Amino acid sequence: MYRKWNYSWGNIDLDEKDKTLRILSEISLEEFRDRYSYMMDVYLSKETKKILKKSFHNEVSGIKVKKDESMSEITILFDKIQEEEEGKPPLVTIEASYEPGETFEGEERLIDKQSNYKIYIVENVDVEADHEGKPKESELTGTLKIENKSEKDRIWDLDIILDGIENTSLTEEDAKIHLKELDPEGDYTIDYNIKTEKVQTPPLKITEKINTWTETEEENNTYILNKESETEFTIILENKSDGPVTDVEITKEFPETFQKIRKVSIDEGNIDINDNIVIWKIPEISQNSQFALKLSGYILPETTDPVETGKINAKYVLRAGTFSGIGLKSADGFSKNIFKVNKDEKERAPDNWECNFVFQNKSEFPMLLENIDILSGDVDTEEKLVKFEPRVLVPPGERWESEMWELKSEDVPTFGKRVLFTLIPDLNKALSASISLMPTDLYVLSFKGEKQYSAKEIPSFRVIPIKATNKVWSEGPVDIVSFIFEDKVPNDFRPPDPNDVRLFINDNEIDRDRFEARISPDFDAHAEEYPEEHTIILKMDNVPEVVEKGKPLEIKLEYEMTSIKAKPDQEYRGDCLFKAYTIPEGPEIELVPEDIITTPIKVIHVRRKESVAKAIFPGSEEDEYEILLTFINRGNQIIDEKVIADQIPENFEILSMEPEGATEEIEDGMKIVWTIQAIEPDQEIEITYVIKGSGEYKAGETEILSKD
Known part of the structure; x- marks a missing residue:
């Protein structure tokens, strides 16, 4: 059989014998989707959608359609498009495809959103996760509810089979539900729990990126003691589910230590900032979509206590989806209906009969009329006279009539009728989720320092060697890439040879070829006096090559200087400056002379009497x-x-x-x-x-x- 559809935008050819689909279109696949996406979602399975996509890109040769189910879906789709273009609206709105089956088991069910036969699968998820999104505590429950919303009609002989129950507390026996009848406005409910050990990823992935150094794009997560920092918080929402996420509300709670909270950028939705609470609302996030909100705030760490970043609370609804993956395998049921065969003897041809089959839905529920076998005599005979496969939705109070067939009989003919039909439910899946993303702690980097001399007092005008030790250390873990010491040797003291300067990190002496040491200005090691001070400049790069990551740090500089004609009643300090640079790149860590405790050398004028x-x-x-x-x-x-x-x-x-x-x-x-x-x-x-x-x-x- 060969099917052909002609539209204003192109032609469709379907060779049912050769199973080949050819589309000659003047519009693109994207334009086709824009026009008919609602029909595609209703009538086509994912596999058939892929076939349709390939057909738009193979107009000459066409695409083979291997499965009968896909052939049937394609036929229904273009029939419906034809009806719409000719001004013939479909009888009812159908929201999912249906694969024909004798028992309806194991197939995706046809549903009708207007049906008073309601099936609800609603899950509630309350998860507390760490800052990386890994669940720590959770409470996940679900409810299956079967409801008859009709005010007058009963439903009887209901059979509902669930699938995807592996992540729930339901057993195989629980998943097969049979109800003899459901009264008008009656319902039946089953509660279940969701096994959290098997379900780890929430449908809406929430990520928070924090950058304490906004001058670079690379993320930095540390602060410097007593240095004000602008911090950027980027909240990223990614819909990982199979459907849209709606009614999204994100609340970010900033600790009081953060000030001047403001919006930097937003991809979607609206925000409200009230003191240190930010509420971000988005009506809907479609499948595989990602939205981001970037916020900024200022903080001045005054202690080395870790800085808490504040909790994120998220609420959202996933319609037509569940967290556990539970779904409806099949749903059957019956309500008021009547069917008959009209038998009309022809006016001018006695004993010649024109017959047709009539099915009438007398209930308040839509019915799927799938198959009719008209038998000769009664239902016990095996002789089939006529077979119809309408696969049509018969709305409440409506009727369906078959084509006419003719037969000869001297008596009024009698027929057996085998009719396959069922009620069509409205399936509603919804996930109501509440996710709490716990705050993380950011370290406050702080260094302390001290400079000590081997002698606190020296006599005047004598030549005395003195050992100097300059030490700085971090209060807590720190990762730095490089550092610089600028250590001053006081006037009236001879500086050391730069090659004699020693460097220790965490009590391990560093090889001389790993750091650079020089003295400014140049000096004569044999001079009789040193009226100006000198600076030892020590620099080291590639610190991670000798220091384990994420550990506290102690850096020590040692050298020997010599007093030359130190003057009576003087105090010699020798100030020091220390700078370090973090990984990743962040603000400079600096210890100025006032931050480094230095015990000066006192000169006493001693003359013994x-x-x-x-x-x-x-x-x-x-x-x-x-x-x-x-x-x-x-x-x-x-x-x-x-x-x-x-x-x-x-x-x-x-x-x-x-x-x-x-x-x-x-x-x-x-x-x-x-x-x-x-x-x-x-x-x-x-x-x-x-x-x-x-x-x-x-x-x-x-x-x-x-x-x-």
Whole structure:
């Protein structure tokens, strides 16, 4: 059989024998979709839509149509287009295709949105996800509701079979529902749970991108302590479902630490900003569509506590879709109807009969009339006289009549009738979702620093080597790509050789070829004085090659400088500047001299002035002697420690001493040693001891040993 349709925009040829579709069109596929997309969605399966698409691009040879189902769908589509172009509207609006089947099981069902036979599959999803969108806590439930919205007609012998129940708590037995009858305005409900471990991706994917450094497109997620930052928040919505998402409402809650919240850009919908709460509403997001909202706010981190970015709450409805994937496999039912065969004997030809079949829908529900077999005599005979396959929707209160057929019979003919029909339901799927995207924490980068010298005080005008240690460290994890030290060597100090500067990162010494060190200005290592200060400039790139990512960081600079003619009563600091650059690129981290704790070197003018005296007095008895030792600190500095020693001949013994001292035997007598701590300027120390012996006492010299 060969079918042909002629339209104002082109011709359609369908060779049913050769199963070839050829489209000669003056309009493009896109224009065809614009005109007839609603019909394509109703009458064509996805596979048939692909065939139609290929046909528009193969006008000469045409496209093979392998399946009978696709042939039937194509015929129905172009019949309907023909009716519309000729001003003959279809009887009812049909919202899905239907594949013929004897039992209607296993096929996508034809539905009618006007039907009072309603089937609802409604799911509610309440998910709390981490900032990356991975569900942490969720509550997912669903309800199947079968409802008779007619005010007067019953439905009986209902059979509903569900598919896609794998992700639900429903069993195979639960999925096969049989109801003897459903009264007018009656309903039947089944509740179920959704298994969240098998369903991880919400239909509407929500992504939040945060950039704390708006001068580059690369995303940066860190702040610098005490440095104001403009932060951009981009919320991206992507519909990953098989249908449109509607009634979308996104609420972004900013913490109070963010100020001046504003809209940067918006792809779709409207927003309302009230203090730190932003509400974004979009009526509908079509399948595979993506919309973005970019917001901006300012923050000044005053502590190193992590900065919370604020929660996102999303509400939306997915119509004609479910989260679990549950669907309707088949739905049958019956209500009031009547059918008959009209038998009219011809006026001028007795015993010649003109007959036709009439089906009348007497209910308030649309019915699908699929197949009629007219049998000779009654239903028990196997002799088929006529067969009709109308596959037509008969609206409530309407009737369908077949073509006439003729037969000869002396008696009024009787027929058996086998009629296949069923009620057409209205299927409504809906997903009501509430998704909470939890905030993430952004780190606040902070470095601290200190510079220490091996000596806190040095005497004036002396040549003294001093070790300098300059250390900076991060408070928490940080990733940097490079850094610069600018460390000043004070005037009156000789700088180190640049090759002797040492660098440590996290207690590991860095090879000299990995960093650059130089001293500015140039200097003469043999000069007699250094009236100006010098700067050690140390730079290191490619820090990630020697430091593990995401770890705290400690950087230490060591070198030796030498005091040359340091002047009395001076303090030498040697300020330091530190700069670091983050990964990815972000604001510069900087420690200025005021941020680095530096203990200065004090220069003291020390000139030692001391007096020591020894006096001998007769004792209270014969052969006794009292010895008095005095020490006076006449200088201007504390003497930390002084050792005073005296000795007595071997023929004498010690009777008493004040203060106590330590004694030791020597070759020709005994030695007494006193250690005196912390002698203040102008302080006089007296030591008294008494000895007794035989013979003449000859006083020795008193030894004075300094340990200042």
